[in-house]
Amino acid sequence: MGLFDKLAGWLGLKKEVNVLCLGLDNSGKTTIINKLKPSNAQTQDIVPTIGFSIEKFKTSSLSFTVFDMSGQGRYRNLWEHYYKEGQAIIFVIDSADKLRMVVAKEELDTLLNHPDIKHRRVPILFFANKMDVRDALSSVKVSQLLCLENIKDKPWHICATDALKGEGLQEGVDWLQDQIKTMRT
């Protein structure tokens, strides 16, 4: 990290990072983003996102701009138009929806094979969400079902989370922050 960056850090000017938040509908993308925002900016009721929404939150050293994409089938073709801008990807999975794990895998494979993503070292953070649901799959099982071990050319990390309580989110964001910092230097 250069001297200027340190200086900027001291002055409270933080680096801007664009992050894409993807995942199937009802997986908890908006809830996760909502939890990451400062508590006074959080909303109480989460409704299905239409199209996408832009949210901002800050960590110790970075300022995140999150494109919270809608996961509904008819809006999923919007995702690829934002791949270019994304410097990192958050992929949220509903661990309790075993039936649609194949759909999540299909969307992930489409994402990874997209020309805007394929040849870039974009860090991907997976949130195996809804761990509070009784028969939810473990994060290991989710990574197995999504064949995450096949992702060789990008840094990735999977966290078991419960977005309603906010458990596991911080761990994931810390990892993402470290990755972005190492990318810069």
Added chain:
Amino acid sequence: MSVGEASTDGGKWLDAHYDPVAGLHTFSSCVALADLSGDGDSRLVLGDLGSAGSGMKLKVYRGTVLTNESSLLDLPAGLVSFFMDLHEPRIPAVAVASGPCIYVYKNLRPYFKFTLPGLEINTLEQDVWRQVREGQIDPSTLKEMLESLRTSDVPLSARSLHLLSLDVEQAEQFVHLHKQQPIRRQTVITCMGTLKKSTADEDGVSCLVIGTESSHVFILDPEAFIILTKMELPAPPTRMDVTGQFDVEFRITVACRNGNIYILRRESDRPKYCIELSSHAVGLVRVGKNVVVGCTDESLQGFTQKGKKLWRTVLPAPITTMAAMDLPTRGFQGVLVGVASCEVLLFRHKNLLSSVRMPDAVSSICFGRYGREDGTLIMTTKGGGLMVKILKRTAAFEDRDGAPGPPQAQSIRLNVPKKTKLYVDQTLRERESAPAMHRAFMMDLSRLRLAAAKAMVKVLECSLTPVSSGVGQPLKINAVVQGLGPAFKLTLNVQNTAACRPVMDLAISFQYDQSLYRVRTPFLRIPLLVPGIIYPLETFVDCTSDKGVSDIIKVFVLHGGRSAPLLTAHINMPVSEGLTLN
């Protein structure tokens, strides 16, 4: 188009779940998808027929797990989910038809039981049972009398029919057990459907439509469960499809056991249209305004809602089940057909779009919203397996043999020159004086015919033909010219075509241009002609000219004592290609 051409594509479907030992034995009519909890998460509701007449269950799946199970009293004949009231939250009820009853479940708890009204009982049948009750006749006499009733085509009650199937000792016991109860004749439900009451909304209140073994169709009010409409068919219905709204206009398409399809409409209690199929229907699916019928002769046929046949396509194997595939978000409508060769075929109109290979023959198909996924295909197999496939978001179906309509080449513009003034004048003239032109043409045609007839008569009179059909000597002649020239061999084949009379005293002579040809024997005597045998007569012709010209040689068949020839043949001589000898 054969199935072999269509790629068996796993490319369009994602394998979401497969449980080969789910133990589900059901048919498409007993499978439904419904949002039973009102949370946008659709469940799969199945009426399981169990095995060997036991273990009938109503099963509910959520995602990959069985969440609810309750026993059914009888084999389910149909299962539908429908909205029966306007209460919030909008939770549909499930209706299961079995035997003469409909069991309605709300929130997966039994809510209401509707029983069809009993049928009229024959007075004679009633009378004999009364007599046996009063001890006037014994069970064997009862049985005899019932037998005679049955042979005179009287519909008997289930109890009488059961009695007739028993042997003497059992019959006695049976009669003693049952004679005190009054007899009832019940019909059973064969198929069930739903019909929106007054709005076409997705969550509008629906009436139940049921078809019975007594060849009736009933429409039930969803709240009071009273019969709103009763319609009669010529045969018991087996499959049904309902569209429209009860208060506005509706159509009930019913496939019946006599191999016909009847279309019922709102205003009449009798079928409005009838489609006579060449074989029995095994599946009936509505696609838009058309009806697609699968038949036992391994064919799929499309009809309009007025019963006009649109198309027919042949399948590779017998049909096991059929279901509609309706995907309004993508504007796609098709028909899924399960065939005995362990495949599920997808048709749009008559075109095969894709086929899905299955590990086992499919016994039921259901397509719709399951869980949160709109395009989900749920199938159960003969062996009791459950398979769930999800249509890929990117999957696109294209007709491989062109959509109905003109071929591509037809739309290419040809460089046709402009209409000339002459052409326009001519068409105008044709339009104005068409009758005169027609008359002139007909006159000329008559003249032509007359001229042809005259020429024919002349030919026959002068015997200018190579065939004589006269009563005297029916003869036939044909000539063959062999050789390159200048010497030709001329073979005349003469045949007597009479049935049995020989011909005598005939001769042949030639007429030719003597400056060109020389015939070595210009006069030939013909021997006696036995009927039927071909006599070849040979002579040689020398061409005396070296100018390379040819001419006709006329052959006359003459009869002694007559000046006119019997036959005339014209031989077109070939050009002499060799050197002249002289």
